[in-house]
Amino acid sequence: MSIILRAPATAAAPELILRPWRDDDRDVLLAAYRDPVLRRWSRSPVTTVAEAGRWLARVRQGWADDTRFSFAVLEPDAEVGDRLVANVVLKEVTPGRPDAEVGYWTAAPARGRGVAGRALDAVSRWAFRRFADTGLTRLELLHQVDNPASCRVAEKTGFRFQEVLPARPPFPRDGHRHVRSARVDHAVVVPDERRE
Numbered sequence: 001m002s003i004i005l006r007a008p009a010t011a012a013a014p015e016l017i018l019r020p021w022r023d024d025d026r027d028v029l030l031a032a033y034r035d036p037v038l039r040r041w042s043r044s045p046v047t048t049v050a051e052a053g054r055w056l057a058r059v060r061q062g063w064a065d066d067t068r069f070s071f072a073v074l075e076p077d078a079e080v081g082d083r084l085v086a087n088v089v090l091k092e093v094t095p096g097r098p099d100a101e102v103g104y105w106t107a108a109p110a111r112g113r114g115v116a117g118r119a120l121d122a123v124s125r126w127a128f129r130r131f132a133d134t135g136l137t138r139l140e141l142l143h144q145v146d147n148p149a150s151c152r153v154a155e156k157t158g159f160r161f162q163e164v165l166p167a168r169p170p171f172p173r174d175g176h177r178h179v180r181s182a183r184v185d186h187a188v189v190v191p192d193e194r195r196e
């Protein structure tokens with residue numbers, strides 16, 4: 001059984017389908033990480049088949065441990081089949097702790113179409129529902145100050161700017177902390193979700 005989330009279509013973009021990463025996504029993962037921009041913003045870039053295998057194993061373990069939930073984001077295409085266009089992760093989930101963290105990337109060819117924000121919104125809503133009874137009320141999003149695209153995704157997705165974080169290894173520049181609160185989500189319509 002695997003969880004499936006959906007981000008509704010917009011006037012300009014098709015529906016997005018989110019599901020856990022699978023081992024057979026390895027080649028798409030490697031292709032996405034050939035992009036220098038993605039490598040720049042990743043703490044553990046994936047450059048070899050072995051690294052891709054470890055990345056996918058870590059993802060699988062996160063789901064098994066119920067602590068880290070990485071979703072592959074797919075754009076359905078009737079002609080060529082589903083295209084894997086992005087990754088969104090919910091991490092640092094601990095029962096009883098009110099906050100967890102999110103992260104994301106969009107593959108270079110799919111950028112500039114609002115994919116990251118729409119997928120992040122779907123995961124954020126799911127997270128607040130899924131972990132409501134274990135006390136999750138805040139999602140944090142951290143980015144470096146020289147990543148304005150990520151800052152924009154945060155603002156568009158209801159992650160309000162909270163504070164500047166001073167540079168500290170391994171981050172050479174200051175960062176921003178953005179926060180989205182569960183209270184906001186209680187007022188909005190829950191998107192489709194199903195289990196297969």
Ligand SMILES: CC(C)(COP(=O)(O)OP(=O)(O)OC[C@H]1O[C@@H](n2cnc3c(N)ncnc32)[C@H](O)[C@@H]1OP(=O)(O)O)[C@@H](O)C(=O)NCCC(=O)NCCS
Binds near residue numbers: 115117
């Ligand atoms: C950040 C990232 C996830 C955005 O994904 P995306 O699916 O292209 O997101 P969007 O289509 O919403 O585009 C990003 C937004 O930032 C804006 N933006 C892009 N570059 C920008 C720049 N240099 N300065 C200011 N705004 C910028 C875009 O105009 C867009 O905003 P808009 O919808 O108001 O026009 C993507 O660029 C990426 O994967 N980067 C590498 C990995 C990364 O940085 N991950 C986040 C680490 S914290």
